[in-house]
Amino acid sequence: MADPKGFMTTPREEWPRRPVEERVRDWDEVYVPGALLPIISKQADRCMDCGVPFCHDACPLGNLIPEWNDLVSREDWRAASDRLHATNNFPEFTGRLCPAPCEAGCVLAINQPAVTIKNVECAIADRAWAEGFASPRPPERLSGRTVAVIGSGPTGLAAAQQLTRAGHTVAVYERDDRLGGLMRYGIPEFKMEKRHLERRLGQMRAEGTKFRTSVAVGRDLRAAELRARYDAVVIATGATAWRELSVPGRELDGIHQAMEYLPLSNRVCEGDLAESPMSAAGKHVVIVGGGDTGADCLGTALRERAASVTQLDIYAQPGAERDEDIEPWPTYPKIYRLSAAHEEARDLETAPSADADARLFAASTLRFTGDGSGHVRSLHLVEVDQARLPVPGTGRTLPADLVLLALGFSGPDREDGLIDQLGVATEPRGTISRDAGFATNVPGVFAAGDAARGQSLIVWAIAEGRAVAAAVDHYLTGSSRLPCPISPHDRPMTV
Template identity: 50%
Template sequence: MSDPRGFLKVRTRRELAERPAAERVADWFDVHSEHGAQPWTAAQASRCMDCGTPFCMTGCPLGNIIPEFNDLVSQGKWEDAYHRLSLTNNFPEVTGRVCPAPCEHACVLAIHQPATTIKNDELTIIDQAFELGYVTPMPPQRLTDMTVAIVGSGPAGLACAQQLTRAGHTVVVYERDDAPGGLMRYGIPNFKLDKHLIDKRVEQMTAEGTRFRLNTEIGKDISWDDLRSRYDAVIVAIGSGVPRDVAIPGRELEGIHFAMDFLPDTTRRLSGSPLKHDISAQGKHVVVIGGGDTGSDCLGSCLRQGAKDVTVLQINDREPVERPEGHPWPTYARTYQKTTSMAEGGTYLYDTDSVAFSAAPTDASHADGDEPAGVAIEPRLEASGFLADAEHHVTGVKVVTVGPGADGPRTRQPGTERILPADLVLISIGFAHPDTASLLDQMPVELDTRGNVARDDQFATTQEGVFVCGDAGRGQSLVVWAIAEGRSCAAAVDRYLNGSTELSSPIAATDRPMALPRTR
């Protein structure tokens, strides 16, 4: 380490400066005003303690060699830092922007000081590497005669593809959308992750030999059985695409959509791609059900579209600012983190549950409240104006405060019901499992109890030569876990094809994040 007393000399953590909120909500560019190496970057990296036992590396599923690349950053050795980081992470330009940084929660310095800026150091390394021309294709030295098909081009599929291509296999990635990237492209807004970064990686991968087949849906354009017959191995990396829903009265009303029907079109509008749902928040009262990262992305996107107002509902209470007792170091602590979108506007309502959706008729003939012919209205909802027919458009969300009570910690509090105005409702409460309908029909695999594709410790499914990685096998998780899954699955497939492998395998299929359940 360049300065063993760095963490004593620099005790203040410095973050990248952000553009004024009023300025950035008028465009879709990166929210930060600073990029790349800054005058203070080396000093921040010098705060790394080079611990004898670097717990930060156990917090990261990729096993990034954090003390070493921090030391190189503190010395300004950007090329060495890039190569060190690239040993373990295929897409640091993504994790450096959207990962919640479990490594920083495990940082030893975080016991008594703000953690080392690991995430920003990682981001700075890759930004410098792109700017200085260090990111170049790494084609294999020799080719095998083995072929691999990867279905899905999200972070798991792309990481798996890059690893197997560099091992010498002929890899073809199938993607049903018009551009690769999966949720990195169509789930994360541009103000968090500019899509030219994904394009740069795809260009690198194409130059290395990875082939992409876009606008191709396996199970429809090509059957799963046919795909398996063409390739020596098939990898299922389709993500966890079935969203969780809310089963409350009025769900059938118009104007209620899943977040993942809304967010992709925000990217398509900017890229000029055909829209699939054409949902807009312009001039509307918006209610977002679910206060996680996706809910925050919906908030920022709605504000940029010109929403009249945005309210985000979170059924849990607001996380504590300090690490709670139930999440001791070095586990990942659920602490309050104000996202960039939260700083731009909108209202967050914590301890708030949705009860029903209210509606008004969509045609003028029904504006006086008379029941139109053929519309059945539930008696218990009629008096309060809650209608549950698809001919009506949502106008509000009935909510209630939840808190400790006789029935448990999430008890609805009597007398707290109220209606929030809503012309647009976005459901953002996560995903249940992957969409496996065509897979089960054409090439049956076993599923686990949660509806994910079952696999053994080598990422293999119950079909010979068929593997699964990412959210399709693990369930909904983080980008950093998806990349780790892709790398580990690639090692397993390489071993299956060659009998041995030199590819790294950072995690096992059964590994789980170092975190504890939420406590109340």
């Protein structure tokens, strides 16, 4: 602890965002470039170096948060980078995309604003690249064993990097034309510029990991053939089977899944398209779903110059403070949070009828109606109570030329035939079954990430990747020195 009184003398200060009017005119990250480093050492001073740091348990990676906070406060960036990378392969991803359950578990958060753990993490990661601390770490010798990783999202990439560094020959198979999974085509550029992803992929290539893009295992390559080529296979395809909204009018044109819409805007940023064929420009947009994916759609529609954007959330508007009776510290509370996209919608007044920013809370979709050509024009909704039952007399209609469904995901997509061809067992909810060692019922085939856990956070995805790598290494060699931060059955802290 560099400053024993830092948490008492220094207020919380976060990485400032660029002005709304400026940032909605481009696709760059929303934060002010270069504004983080001048404030971060003092923010790290706020860490109390607790005797029992609950931030460790709140983070599935077990990040050594008090240690690297202390090192940052002393401006020992190399040592801070070493401690951060000891538990997290991709801190520049989590520092931008993770909702920071570690901050909810910060002891200071019992009665004060938490330490800005996420900002400190991001600052260390960016400084590591700037100073050359994140150089490739190829293995000293090869094991002669081969592993195929199916999926190049955060779970697949973390597993591949760990196994490559352990000396195994690893090939990552990705069905899209570029690597990164949802980080590539699901996360908008304004949340994480893809240069961060490309930089890490370059490191992995230099370490020896092989990548195979535009290969859908099960369709372009038979799963049995892949299994025969490798000593072990890791399924890390994510949970990409989206949930549907079965209401009258769903068949109308102009109603799309969020993950049909978001990849197109990302392809515009990649230079593949001049304009998205689903562009929200000049349209009245309604987003059904109150989660992060819905917020990503919101920020994207604003940048495409939508006429209006409204987001529907079936839950009631949460309070600004933690309810200690329902969600006591150190659990991650459901409170009112203002993302960058919601801040933009609020300031630009894109949804005048919304309860707050662009959101309508406690709202459930009843049906859609269209015009004579079969295109959606209206969304009919009703308010619901805590049991999600309609409240009489609360029906209303919103104009809707474009409707985006952001209702989450139920499990891995089975259209490619991978799961059925391998014969791996699945759970009733659609996720892949596995034992305590991440192994499926098929010898040599392992499952990790959202494909087996179900829809989760990026920090859990990376933890799964690191853990399954340890399991595969043990399977191939009889022992493993790789860290295993979680078990398949671990879950976030709840009451």
